[in-house]
Ligand code: OSB
């Protein structure tokens with residue numbers, strides 16, 4: 536079923552996080568979020584979210600570069616052109632247009648959402664999601680003291696979260712993990728994420744992480760350094776998980792060939808969209824490598840796409856897909872995303888589209904700028 540896009544509306548909303556989120560590369564407190572609302576020539580619409588942050592801390596992209604890239608280069612490639620399937624858009628977008636994966640992903644995902652709306656099927660069934668519940672984890676930012684971290688982890692485990700990810704950096708790592716393990720025992724489902732805070736000079740230090748029985752250590756080294764991640768993995772018993780390094784299927788393949796890690800955190804935004812996220816999932820599945828769905832502090836719109844992705848069969852580890860209330864006083868979708876006491880989130884298989892309705896009045900009240908892109 537071929538579709539044609541009439542317009543892409545860009546808007547920036549600003550939403551304060553309930554608490555600031557600190558990682559080794561920077562802190563987020565007020566989220567500036569780029570939302571897209573795409574309309575086809577028949578007037579069918581769909582929402583999507585760009586995961587770029589305010590500053591280039593996690594990746595080179597930002598809200599502002601994504602806005603520019605979509606307007607100048609990405610939208611002109613898709614507006615008013617026949618689109619035969621959402622699964623091939625990424626090929627058109629990648630030809631002679633380098634990088635800007637988060638910007639591309641926002642457009643690509645809106646076309647998945649729009650296709651689901653047009654065909655009156657759920658996004659989940661459109662991408663072939665099979666799970667009815669997804670296991671939920673929480674990502675906890677760097678805290679001022681080990682005691683504060685321990686309190687946060689206790690609270691999270693009490694709520695039912697299936698995995699607790701602790702952000703670490705030099706100076707806030709071993710002593711934090713040590714107090715947490717001493718208090719909670721070796722079995723609590725813990726992992727660490729360094730967001731590239733370490734270098735080869737830290738290898739001896741990093742081998743000390745092995746004593747904490749972590750589920751994995753995420754992205755300890757630089758984003759473009761698969762070779763040294765492989766060196767490090769050979770020295771560790773704890774599995775390495777790559778996040779920033781895996782930007783496309785070939786990078787996942789490089790990781791598998793080199794042994795740079797044993798687990799992948801998949802974020803559709805980081806890899807240019809859902810089709811590539813699925814392809815990485817498939818590649819890892821055939822290599823026997825488990826994956827899980829990462830998060831980028833999304834609103835309820837981005838979360839809908841994460842939930843759909845996480846319902847694919849090889850997403851066997853709990854994702855960073857926390858409920859709306861972990862981030863926001865009020866989310867922009869209804870129903871809000873909720874988690875049960877077993878740490879499970881329900882996958883919307885039945886309702887057509889992304890599975891949640893967007894509260895337009897609330898989104899309008901949060902909007903600080905907007906622009907409508909059309910072919911003419
Ligand atoms: O490294 O996974 C990361 C948030 C912003 C940028 C990078 C990361 C994160 C998270 C948050 O860990 C996960 C979530 O959305 O809850």
Ligand code: MG
Nearest residue numbers: 728753754778
């Ligand atoms: Mg990460």
